[in-house]
Amino acid sequence: MSASFLFFLGITFFVLHEIDAVRCKEWHIFPGLSQLSDLWGKRIFLLAHIPIGYFIFWQLTASESPEIFKTGFDVFLLIHLVAHLVYLKHVKNQFKDWISWTFIVGAGICGLFDLIF
Template identity: 30%
Template sequence: MADWIFLICYALIIGHELDAIKQKEWRIFPGTNLLPDQLGFQVFTVLHVPLFVVLNWLFFLTNAQMMATAKFWFALFAIAHIGAHWLCRNHKEYRFNTPLSQFLIWAPGVFGALYLVI
């Protein structure tokens, strides 16, 4: 059961990252916010490839102890991610105000918390 809860948390974060492209999240991050829009989009998108390679390796291809540790920290991240969005909510480029965007921010945190409790 815990594995399914974690997978849902992880899938929701991936969904959020897809939404983050639509919402132009690179305009909020220091560094990418200075880039022209098309380049910011490209950098933001391309950086997610190695990120997801590393996460998939940690969650599914390492030893049991490393997997458990990585999943624990990712679940904590999913919870803290809600706070990060709350802190950025007044940024002039913040666009995560739709019901779908809010769902894709809050739901991973809920599933991350459930994973930590189970």
């Protein structure tokens, strides 16, 4: 199994998590965004993902050091998993079902194994 397989599977889990994050209204958990109305929280949450997505695609296709980015993104996936575990008991956390946790944990595991292998 190649490291690229694990890396891209991790990105896939992360993208699915971000889609699920809209369903689960993840902006309710973030300081600042949680103070906004649902409409504005969702708008800002979605619009914030434009530069994030662009940055990921640019790093993988146009940067001079995609391997450094891949390592950093693997670490991010692990930190992201830990953050979700920390916020598990947050009153407005809606990531409670198996599908949400498949995406969150799947991304973290792929990041870990990609770092190891």
